[in-house]
Amino acid sequence: MPENAQQSQGVYVEPGQEYHRDTNYIETRIARDGRDGYPVEPGRYRLVVARACPWANRAVIVRRLLGLEDAISMGICGPTHDERSWTFDLDPGGKDPILGIERLQEAFFRRIPDYQRGITVPAIVDVPSGAVVTNDFAQITLDLSTQWTEFHRDGAPDLYPENLRDQIDEVAAVVFTEVNNGVYRCGFAGSQESYDRAFDQLFARLDWLSDRLANQRYLVGDTITEADVRLFTTLARFDAVYYGHFKCNRSKLSEMPVLWAYARDLFQTPGFGDTTDFDQIKKHYYIVHSDINPTQIVPKGPDLSGWLTAHHREQLGGRPFGDGTAPPPPPDGELVPAANSALAWR
Template sequence: MPEPTQGKYVEPEFERDTDYIEDRITRDGEQWPVQPGRYRLVVARACPWANRAIIVRRLLGLEGAISMGICGPTHDADSWTFDLDPEGLDPVLGIPRIKDAYLARFPDYPKGITVPAIVDVPSGEVVTNDFPQITLDLSGEWTELHREGAPQLYPEHLRAEIDEVNKRVYTEVNNGVYRCGFAGTQESYDAAYERLFTALDWLEERLATQRYLVGDTITEADVRLFTTLARFDAVYHGHFKCNRSKLTEMPVLWAYARDLFQTPGFGDTTDFVQIKSHYYEVHRDINPTGVVPAGPDLSGWGTAHGRESLGGRPFGDGTPPGPPPEGERVSPGNNPHVGDDGLISL
């Protein structure tokens, strides 16, 4: 199944398949050079790994340089589909499912059909689904196409520290919630649960005295942590049995998450309805009935967080992005804090 198709159900514990298509789009690339309008970023708002790419593309102002196709929140065992689009076809690629772009390049592609993926529009072939590298390359290789005032999400002088933090956040938190949710034995679940909350306690301590994970501005590290935190109470606490504490019961992380949520590019890319639809409807081995819970109450995401007292500047010397393009806005019905202009309204 494509999500968590980056992984598979393995006894006694969940293992994520990290064998991705490692091609890169680079400024001096021969096969895949950076070119405005050539590529399409295919995402699903429900997927935390894809949500990272949505955020980074928006923060950097790359909407005009790389178009975005949005799959629906649910899928079958075969692939993510473009069921949100008229006639169920992506309007640029003309395909009903992202699997078609994978097979156009690799007719016998044996691995998971995952998002995010970048597709070469002229050929209709997938270029890469290497989600950690995609966002780094959007920051480092697409710089000539960044908007004026785009933030430095992966500044060279902080890269070693960002990489170190990202490694622990990925293994213990981003992937840790899946390790809990797909544990095949009590023993493996107990171990995963302990690792997850040990890491969350570390983050509580780290963020108690600094506004952002690394340095005094938003970086790639904050993007990667945010997409897990945004899904924590809505999905991971109950569906994945990560239930020692809700996010709202971890005061530092809850304030940190609200700070980011209220920052342009973060909350306005968060679709709670699609998030819940995906996890509860697709993971029938965990939730056999497919019933989607009505909660949690989302009103708290708009409350004051007080993180300004720690200093820091969200965009450094840059500026926040403007409103998202009309066709890419999250429906206010799917996130009650989104206004008619697509931005967070508190």
């Protein structure tokens, strides 16, 4: 954690106001045809993430499932940041070893010197120039699936199959508004009315998802798709953070039988649970959101051992990777420490 982090945390709750996420990102795309000036090129780009962030966790999972580790390197920021930027405090000397920078902010300023918006992860940086290409998290994962196919591993799943894209997009849109962002609309609500509204929408949508998943293993079709990746990263953080810290406390995930079994099924699938760092997740939310948690005390719980229990979702059929195969274990430098995972609670 940067020395000045406690003195310079951002403000996340505006009294009397409903929370609105700024979704104006750098929309430049890395595409096969180089339409925006950044063609697909292995070894040229670096994906910068933070394991704590659900939006970044999506990109980590997709990169892993598709086997793009050799084509796109990955830099990992620490779990906490101040109001200026995510930082590379996990790396020796506090600098990313490839980009040579201490703050992700530096890469944004190399692209747009007067950049005024949030410094967010995931972000993809052009290594030769040191400048951010994009931080458009929703498009990043879709482009990894559709533009980088030449560099996918043998057996990579199709996470965004063309015949299901309309359904995936439809489900992902409501999940984003009412679940992925819905927990933030609860946690960052500045009025009772806006909190109540977000709370009711969140749990109505979770009930809808439970009904949808009661008799089918995955959200769209019979294989894992982009829609499942997007929902999983919110569910993985629900009991550890959102239930208490964001006041999403009608029910814990572990008290919603269908969603709990669905989440465990994905967690136990290579690429999901082994990219989930519960220690960093808790440190991020409870330390960074100091206007919600002024003491910055990080809770020791919850007990994570339940993530490793039998889910029985395989009885619904489905094939996790379709005609593909599971990814190999993560590279050594990208392993989540056992002490930070559900393994520590066995």
